[in-house]
Amino acid sequence: MRTIIDGLAFAKAVAHVSKTLIAGQRQAVRLAATGDGLRLDADGQYYSRADLDAETVEDGSAVVNGFWLSSVAAVMPSEELNVETADSKLRLDCRGIVMELPLIDDPAAEPNVPDLPEEWASIADGGLARAVGAVVHAADKGSNNPVLSAVRVRGSDGSIELSATNRYVAATARADGSADMDALVPAAWLKANAEGADRIGATGRMFAIAGPVYTDATPMVEGQAPELAAIWPSKDAPLTLTMDRAELLEAARRVKAVKFSGGETVTLALAVGDDSITLGLDDAESGSGARQTVSAEVSGPVVDGHVEGAGRRLRLDARYVANACGALYGDRVTMYVAPRSNGKYKPVLLACPDASDGFDMCDEQLIVPILL
CATH class of the missing domain: 3.10.150.10 (DNA Polymerase III, subunit A, domain 2)
Known part of the structure; x- marks a missing residue:
């Protein structure tokens, strides 16, 4: 595998997908270079993917420790970066600055890709991040009650409505879009990943958001959301x-x-x-x-x-x-x-x-x- 990519974009993407990793358990990031560019994906607390523009010289893939990759990518120059595999290592090279990481040769460690939505609901003009920002503060910050720690996302009358409550405060917000869903989504996950996302989707028990670069998916929260309309x-x-x-x-x-x-x-x-x-x-x-x-x-x-x-x-x-x-x-x-x-x-x-x-x-x- 060999691909040439902007170093700053690469570092940001590695940092994004690495947020899901769990130290000592799920800590691998997979890099896959094709004619379409470079894809990074990881799974841990949830699934995360980045699709980057890159000039691929040789197709291929590599799996490395995501925590280590995030550390070395962050200190590379924000310039054209050569990313390649050689001698069972992943090599990052820019202006004579070389970083090498050992490849992970264990199929069980590779990220698992969940079933992602075939149909997405588009939300334009930063509407999702704005709506998420308007309601996440009302979600319960503790983990004793996952339902109250979640944001309810549902399609309603040609718009997408988000709501959250911890019993003492509640918030609702709407974004332009049409979606046939009613999902409870972890508030902390939405807050961490909504920026830049312009579409949402659901399949089975997974909820996903995506944008020009990133795609993130997480299991929905099981339970019954409070009916805020009854007390509004x-x-x-x-x-x-x-x-x-x-x-x-x-x-x-x-x-x-x-x-x-x-x-x-x-x-x-x-x-x-x-x-x-x-x-x-x-x-x-x-x-x-x-x-x-x-x-x-x-x-x-x-x-x-x-x-x-x-x-x-x-x-x-x-x-x-x-x-x-x-x-x-x-x-x-x-x-x-x-x-x-x-x-x-x-x-x-x-x-x-x-x-x-x-x-x-x-x-x-x-x-x-x-x-x-």
Whole structure:
């Protein structure tokens, strides 16, 4: 095997497919050079493939340790790189700089290629990465409940809808495309691989995404996704607060900086005024506190800083407010607030009325209020 390829593109591709490797178990990367270019593939936690433009001098393939290949590819010059096999080694050569790795001669170590979709749903204009970025923060970061650690991907009314929830926060986003699927996909995998992907597909129990260079596939999560539509609040709320999204994001991040006591929850109390809201945090254990006022368009009945019908001021977790604002697109964000009949609060909806850059305006974020 011998092929000539751009060194930077090669290093990036090796780094990408090597993310799936499992040290001591599945750590091989296969290189296959043909007249169509150079293909790299690997399997471990999932399957990953890269198809690169290359000038192939001699067809052939080689299997090497992917961790080692990633290390040496990263330090080669970002120039024309000669990749060849000779004397049971893989050789990388550029301007007299030579790196050699032993070939793996064990069929059991070679990457397994799963059945990939024959039909794909196209998603243009970076829509998949944007939609993934809008919802992954809402997925559970732990692994005790794989369903809550997943993103639901399903075709809906000529669009592809993504959603995620950890029970305390939820998010939905849509991308243009048509797909006949309803899949639970690991959120961490989507976040790591969605950039640059422009199509999705499913076959059996595998979910796949692909772009001009990379194709990645992972087993779907088994289980029943929560039906968020059953609890999703209406925009027909008695109180709406419209603010500058960046200002609210900055305020939530700043105020939560005084949380020095233990525990993960960062309780923000929101005091609603005539034309503003004040975000306050009192950390009783450490004795610290913070306040920041944000200008707001207030529409609805307010009594003593809270919506009429509620027993007290709204309290939200500052982490969720910051994550929701960071995930939305648009200069302005509207918070829809409604009380329950018992004086407590319904889940609070956040959405942008003026989503920018041509993005779909259906992205929405939900935060469950703190009850204590």
